[in-house]
Amino acid sequence: FRSAIAQDLIKQKQKQQVTGQTRSCDGITLVEYGVTTKNTSCCPSDSIKCAGCATYDIVAESCKKCQGGYIMQDGLCVACEDTVGWVTKEGATCDSLSGAMCNDRPVNGESSKQACCKCGGGKKLATPF
Numbered sequence: 001f002r003s004a005i006a007q008d009l010i011k012q013k014q015k016q017q018v019t020g021q022t023r024s025c026d027g028i029t030l031v032e033y034g035v036t037t038k039n040t041s042c043c044p045s046d047s048i049k050c051a052g053c054a055t056y057d058i059v060a061e062s063c064k065k066c067q068g069g070y071i072m073q074d075g076l077c078v079a080c081e082d083t084v085g086w087v088t089k090e091g092a093t094c095d096s097l098s099g100a101m102c103n104d105r106p107v108n109g110e111s112s113k114q115a116c117c118k119c120g121g122g123k124k125l126a127t128p129f
Contacts, residue, residue: 052077079125080117
């Protein structure tokens with residue numbers, strides 16, 4: 001059950017999405033920069049879901065996309081670091097792997113699923129807020 005204030009914020013956000021209007025953020029303004037674009041979203045200041053978040057969906061009350069260096073895990077953005085220097089037998093780094101290339105085959109004792117954040121591995125770090 002959402003409060004009347006939350007429902008009002010959702011209606012305002014939906015109106016902004018339709019009309020392209022902007023308004024000040026009463027929480028934390030998140031900014032995501034593209035090559036030629038800049039998108040902003042507003043995250044409630046008391047929400048842990050803002051930590052590491054690049055794009056917040058006020059209607060769904062969740063983070064849609066994490067900032068670089070963070071991965072989505074259980075609905076939260078978690079700081080993650082790939083194993084330094086890990087490469088496949090072909091020389092591909094964790095950054096260059098696609099989801100389909102993640103596997104359990106060890107290379108120098110560690111598989112991509114153990115070494116790479118995007119494959120579910122890597123070193124999870126405390127997420128600053």
